[in-house]
Amino acid sequence: MGFLDQFWQLSVDGLMVGSLYAVIALGYTLVYGVLQLINFAHSEVFMLGSFGGLFAARALLPGDGSVPGGAGSIALVAVGLGAGAACGGLAAFTLERVAYRPLRRRAAPRLAYLISAIGASLFAVNLAGKEFGRQNVDLPDLFHNGTVFRLFGAAVSTQTLVIFAVAVAMLVGLDRLVAGTRLGQGIRAVAQDADTAVLMGVNVERIIIVTFVVGGLLAGAGGFLYAMTFNASYSMGFVPGVKAFTAAVLGGIGNVRGAMLGGLLLGLVESYGGYLFQASYKDVIAFGVLVAILMIRPSGLLGERLGRAA
Amino acid sequence: MSARPRTLGASVLLGLLAAVVTGPTGDSDEPLRAAWDSIADVRIVLFLGLAVALWLVLVLGPRLRGLVAAVTAPPRRRLTAATLTMTARRSVAAAGRRGRTVAVGGGLLAVAVVAPLVVSTAAQQSMVNDIGIYALLALGLNVVVGYAGLLDLGYIAFFAIGAYATAYFSSSTAMPWHAPFVLNPFFVFPIALILAALAGVVLGAPTLRLRGDYLAIVTLGFGEIIHLVANNADGITGGARGAFGVPHLSVHLAGVDYAWGIDPLPYYYLLLVIVVGVMVAFGRLERSRIGRSWAAIREDEIAAEATGVATLRMKLLAFALGASVSGFAGVLFASKQFFNPQSFSLQASFFVVAVVIFGGMGSRLGVVVGAVVLQGLAFYLRDKVQPADRYIYFGAVIVVMMIFRPQGLVPSRRRRREIELSEAGVGAADSLGSATPTVVRP
Structure with a gap:
């Protein structure tokens, strides 16, 4: 089968994965916007959210292995998303408290933040590995997964539709939050100029915490969606984390809409590339894209700065 | 002071975390069992004891530090640009330090x-x-x-x-x-x-x-x-x-x-x-x-x-x-x-x-x-x-x-x-x- 025959199917799959990258990428971009720091441990927030959502949904499933339908399915997905988001938000909050705030109080050099986040990431990954085992954990089916409709011959499954719809809803919601609310105004103000924002009466400490938590909520819910298609494991965070970072850089780090665009584009590129080359080199393609953007257009497609673009 | 109960809370959390880290290994079938087993165990007494000890050190530390410093050494000055030049001047004394470095x-x-x-x-x-x-x-x-x-x-x-x-x-x-x-x-x-x-x-x-x-x-x-x-x-x-x-x-x-x-x-x-x-x-x-x-x-x-x-x-x-x-x-x-x-x-x-x-x-x-x-x-x-x-x-x-x-x-x-x-x-x-x-x- 040629590439053209598969084109639409690859596009559908790519957009689904890409929407997840976009959701995770927002966490990087928001934190980068307010602190000018790459939050290395964001991938672990994603991992913990994924486990939280998975365990919560599994605990509520009937034990007989039957697949629920209708309202039961909707409730289970909602619970999973909620639990995932809650775990992600809590993890991000704890991370900020433990690994970032003590350093910020001291105005530590930036290298210290990166290293501290790496330490927190190592700690969280391996503690999760110890507590939850080091095998992949599958999420049982929460709904009957079948083809809903065909798009130019490409099958769009219920699962794809759910993931894409929830991810897009979160993206739109965040865009409205940043662009249209008082909180979003505060985030943009801190991103543009933290010192002036303080003078204008913005509580910068609070904005920083809220930014971390919002990024964590998104990553946690995204983690649950990710576990729905793939699975969860203690080391699951790293690869999607770096890809989401790539997406954020691709769109222009610190730029909310850029991260969304970057995520979708990266999902597509990876989907096509994985078909044209070899599936096992999928990750290499994503890293290659990252290196290439940094060489060609380091400010990303839509440019940097949270304050301007949102 | 309201900071003290908070410090105690943080110390206890750290103690619980330490208990979980050193506790038994779990698996995904019962995700919280390992954590629970490590907390509902006799060892928890040791970790809570350590947590309280940590809290005491944190709360009493500033007072003790004054005492200790008075006995051992003059308190370290906070560095500023001015003291930096002073340290540079003091580098004449570095010659003696060199001999010690070689010995060590x-x-x-x-x-x-x-x-x-x-x-x-x-x-x-x-x-x-x-x-x-x-x-x-x-x-x-x-x-x-x-x-x-x-x-x-x-x-x-x-x-x-x-x-x-x-x-x-x-x-x-x-x-x-x-x-x-x-x-x-x-x-x-x-x-x-x-x-x-x-x-x-x-x-x-x-x-x-x-x-x-x-x-x-x-x-x-x-x-x-x-x-x-x-x-x-x-x-x-x-x-x-x-x-x-x-x-x-x-x-x-x-x-x-x-x-x-x-x-x-x-x-x-x-x-x-x-x-x-x-x-x-x-x-x-x-x-x-x-x-x-x-x-x-x-x-x-x-x-x-x-x-x-x-x-x-x-x-x-x-x-x-x-x-x-x-x-x-x-x-x-x-x-x-x-x-x-x-x-x-x-x-x-x-x-x-x-x-x-x-x-x-x-x-x-x-x-x-x-x-x-x-x-x-x-x-x-x-x-x-x-x-x-x-x-x-x-x-x-x-x-x-x-x-x-x-x-x-x-x-x-x-x-x-x-x-x-x-x-x-x-x-x-x-x-x-x-x-x-x-x-x-x-």
Whole structure:
């Protein structure tokens, strides 16, 4: 089968994965916007959210292995998303408290933040590995997964539709939050100029915490969606984390809409590339894209700065 | 005071966390069981006791510190720009310190020479494979992190390049892909050095122009690419099986015939000579014009640029130099023992970073001590916890060090002062920021 025959199917799959990258990428971009720091441990927030959502949904499933339908399915997905988001938000909050705030109080050099986040990431990954085992954990089916409709011959499954719809809803919601609310105004103000924002009466400490938590909520819910298609494991965070970072850089780090665009584009590129080359080199393609953007257009497609673009 | 109950709460949380970390291993079928079992256990009394003790130290600490300081030493002054010049004037006294440094160095060297003779063979192996190799790696990474103030998270990739280059050039059977001729591993040293440095330049040249933290991500990606390729390219590297039968080091020159074998001791002494040689060489480098350029870049990149330091070239030099040391260590590693892509995982890269941070960035003795202590800890923990669980402790060590002692165990005097000054708002202590002005568009 040629590439053209598969084109639409690859596009559908790519957009689904890409929407997840976009959701995770927002966490990087928001934190980068307010602190000018790459939050290395964001991938672990994603991992913990994924486990939280998975365990919560599994605990509520009937034990007989039957697949629920209708309202039961909707409730289970909602619970999973909620639990995932809650775990992600809590993890991000704890991370900020433990690994970032003590350093910020001291105005530590930036290298210290990166290293501290790496330490927190190592700690969280391996503690999760110890507590939850080091095998992949599958999420049982929460709904009957079948083809809903065909798009130019490409099958769009219920699962794809759910993931894409929830991810897009979160993206739109965040865009409205940043662009249209008082909180979003505060985030943009801190991103543009933290010192002036303080003078204008913005509580910068609070904005920083809220930014971390919002990024964590998104990553946690995204983690649950990710576990729905793939699975969860203690080391699951790293690869999607770096890809989401790539997406954020691709769109222009610190730029909310850029991260969304970057995520979708990266999902597509990876989907096509994985078909044209070899599936096992999928990750290499994503890293290659990252290196290439940094060489060609380091400010990303839509440019940097949270304050301007949102 | 309302801060006290909060401190107690944080201490208790820490105690519970410590109980969970050291508690039983769980699995995904009952995700919370392991955590619950470790808390609902007799040991919890010990951890809560420790938590309360910690709280008492934190609450009473400030009062006690006054007492202790009055007895032992005058309180340390907070550093400002003014005291910096005073410290510079005091450097006349450094001459006496030099003699002491030589004495301490000689003593440590004597310990390093005698130490392997009194430990078990397993410990000797660990002293070569873990401590020796990682001390060398840490010395190389120290040039990047400690001297130039950059962060390289794919450092182990250059190590892999060195190891695979050895397999390629020195054996026709180790990997499916091999050179048409066979070289003695000693001749691979310069080749690996150049290859790794070249890889460093190719990777660093485009990224070092950007903000420094991008370098961290790009090297992270590069490290993972190398790891994935080594793991997947079965026809070239042998894939996940690894490379078997790389010959040991041997010398056949001017009547001298000597081959390093399975016995770890000869390798240990070879490594000791190399590590000490690298320490001496990097010490001279640190005090040279190049080393001063690096310090200038760390402390104020814009001022350095303005006074004629070629900042980009100097950063690139540090990056390439660090990479070449890693490649060099790769040759030693490959000729010592069998290896597979597992040895070049991301965790290994993080571990080298942990060694440098723990020991003290910018301090040559510090990073070697870091390798000894952390690998010693790993060796000590090897029967007590699962190998992967050790990274929990390493992660915690990194965070705690960054919070309480960012300058490391055996800090370099200059680095410590930089960190203190930058925290007081004078200058910087790394070269991560402001490499390119932020894009401002109309």
